[in-house]
Amino acid sequence: MRRSLRFALVAASLVASTAFASPTNPQNGVEYTTLSTPQPVQAVGKKVEVVEFFAYHCPACFSLEPGLAEWVKKQGDKIVLRRIHLPFQGPADPEAHLHLTLQAMGKEAEMHGKIFQAVHVQRVRLMKDEQIIDWVAKNGIDKAKFMETWNSFGVMTKLRRLPQVTTSYQATGTPTLIVDGKYQTSPGLIADKLKIQDRNQILQAHFQVLDALVAKAAATK
Structure with a gap:
């Protein structure tokens, strides 16, 4: 009897949590x-x-x-x-490397939408270093300045720390x-x-x- 009652209470609580779930009044969990x-x-x-x-x-x-x-x-x-x-590919993830480089160059806002369009509309592959470097050089970014920033201490340090940052944010x-x-x-x-x-x-x-x-x-x- 107690066991049945306990199951009934659990079921009722699940129904209640679903019933009160609302995006305008979100609940933790x-x-x-x-x-x-x-x-x-x-x-x-x-x-x-x-x-x-x-x-x-x-x-x-x-x-x-x-x-x-x-x-x-x-x-x-x-x-x-x-x-x-x-960083899906780990501490040397090329896409994350690209994003950090653009941030450091002050080009993130300018290039963010263009990269999405290239990948998802034009079907450009940007999953490797050489693919990225070739693409940015053809899309209005000075290659020498890009490579200088790409290889800079600041960008490389942030890139290596990304897996730890991701873990901290769960x-x-x-x-x-x-x-x-x-x-x-x-x-x-x-x-x-x-x-x-x-x-x-x-x-x-x-x-x-x-x-x-x-x-x-x-x-x-």
Whole structure:
């Protein structure tokens, strides 16, 4: 009897958690998780830092990009977006190396969309060093300056540290977003927890969750 009652209570709690799941009122462990160790943020004042872990070859990141750009624009000066390329190929990941080099050159914003278009629309392979160096030289970046930055101490140091950074943020896939160094969410998590299959609905719910997490973080500043 007690065993049956215990199972009934567990089942009821699962139904309740699903029933109250809402992207406009996200719950820890449902639409987002809280990092076991909060990470330091670079945003100053009352601005909320949002970190996107992404990969240039990631189709979901490419799909997210237009909506993310609009969301960032809507947030205005309330947030600061920072991107980190997940090093899928380890501490010498060529795509992550490219991203860090563009950041150091002040070319990230200029080239970000172009790289996504090259990879996902033009089907250009940018998974090896030589492929990347050849592509950037043909797309408006001075090759000598690029190589100088590519091989610089600062970029190489950040590249070697990326796996450790990724582990600290508990980021295992892309796209993953971290709000205020502690709240982690992703379109995939939301689709799974809210049982949504339509891509547009997933993205809409995802941005609603981000809205709520930014408001939650801002309230503590």
